[in-house]
Amino acid sequence: MSSAEKLNLAIDQLSDTGYFIWDDFVTNEEVKKLVSIANQSNQSGDFKKAGIGKQALFQLDKSIRGDYIQWLDRSNQNQIVLQILDKMESLKNTLNETCYLGLKDFETHFAIYPENTFYKKHVDRFQQNAHRVISFVLYLNENWQEGNGGELAIYLENQTEIVQPLAGRLLLFRSELEHEVLMSYKKRYSVTGWMLDKDMSLTFLP
Template sequence: MAALSFISQECGDSGTDETLFALIAEDIEKQGFSIRHGALPEDMASALYAHQLNLNGQKYIEAGIGRGENYLVSEFVRTDEICWINGDSPAGSRWIGWTGQLQQFLNRRLFLGLFSFESHFAHYAPGAYYKRHYDAFRGQTNRVLTVVAYLNPSWTNEDGGELVLYRSDQDREGTRVTPLFGTLVVFLSEEYPHEVLPAARDRYSIAGWYRVNSSQDHRVDPPR
């Protein structure tokens, strides 16, 4: 199993964020993924967690695969529910601003050409899962970088619900990431198949994707 990277971060400020962003960029450059426990600013993580707990159940939709007309709900693949983050809450607005700062830093440091960001809250009820998959396929999407943030206080190994990040299609062991409160995972969307294992309790997180601009003619991509 691959070794994990760790960082402890207090309530974020610009200097602390820059240090974290530099570590993430170094990880991405060296190995294509970054796993940073306790990296999310604690006050922001607490606000996001509280907001997600207060979401009206009607705001969630069944998670599916694909986009637009190709969107398909399949319980064979995944059984979580999601709510897109549009910045209409203070917690969501701060998250969008913070990930925007990370986007700018990675573009300066790694020249990735990241153009936009989309993200959603994800709720996995006990027993819910997301089977092994890629977030992007070469030549078929403009997702470049995946970001996952975990919002689960007092999580234990017995609770399950790990993210398993595989290095290739041939990798059968993978790197397991416990969804501890404040953990941040960033990886190249086309390079790493991954899955979410069932948990014994409700599991809360945010999943997001940085995208490049692949607009052509009169077709806007990414769409609003």
């Protein structure tokens, strides 16, 4: 299936079911480069413990969320990171033009889940700051095997969709859907982010 065909399918499925799984969104070589950059940044102390909530409601709670993150933007000097940002920008613009979602910007970060960590059921669209429209997760886990855990469970009205965190796979879903990262028994990597209906610098506004 061509990229254009996958894009059309993504548009249809986001509208119909609220999520879409896009395999081979990036190549194995790109996955390797991104994992290498994430590991270097982690060793340099650039990753921080992720929290829950936003602004005044932000808090750290390992009983709810166990990942570590590094925010990504165009100040990053790594060419592969800039290429991924370009791809997500292009995808955001296309979804906006075809689905009329009012998307203005996106924010994204590396996420690393150490062994035996998880993120309990939640939604990405904050009640106090409801600017996240489409969530995305680009998985970077080479040779992931059944039993490694780390799946993402999306809770739909009549079913639960379980998504394996396979290398190169992009998951798109509506940010108001409940979901969780199940226990990961192996170190788990991703680029995670959200497409926003307001410029990122203005998302502190209601």
